[in-house]
Amino acid sequence: MAVCQNCNRQWSYKQIFRRSFKKEKKCPYCGYTNFISSKSAQRISWFGLIIPLIWIAFPLFEVPYIYSLILSITIIVLNILLMPFMTELCKREVSPK
Numbered sequence: 001m002a003v004c005q006n007c008n009r010q011w012s013y014k015q016i017f018r019r020s021f022k023k024e025k026k027c028p029y030c031g032y033t034n035f036i037s038s039k040s041a042q043r044i045s046w047f048g049l050i051i052p053l054i055w056i057a058f059p060l061f062e063v064p065y066i067y068s069l070i071l072s073i074t075i076i077v078l079n080i081l082l083m084p085f086m087t088e089l090c091k092r093e094v095s096p097k
């Protein structure tokens with residue numbers, strides 16, 4: 001789980017979750033602004049790549065669209081729920097590639 005890069009205190013699931021959708025992640029203890037590390041940003045975006053693959057692969061095997069839809073929604077929900085565990089913080093902002 002995420003650890004503040006300034007005061008080294010670990011954030012709780014709820015604390016990370018609430019900051020998941022913000023670019024700048026302010027520490028609840030010391031107020032220091034942390035940024036998401038490139039490694040964990042990559043890990044999170046990897047999840048997003050699975051969804052188009054499902055929509056390409058499933059029709060090839062004649063799997064009904066409803067399964068693609070259910071699986072896509074499950075992955076999105078899982079991604080949101082697991083995001084706090086995949087989040088690592090760093091001191092500097094990562095420039096998007």
Ligand SMILES: [Zn+2]
Nearest residue numbers: 004007027030
């Ligand atoms: Zn802190």
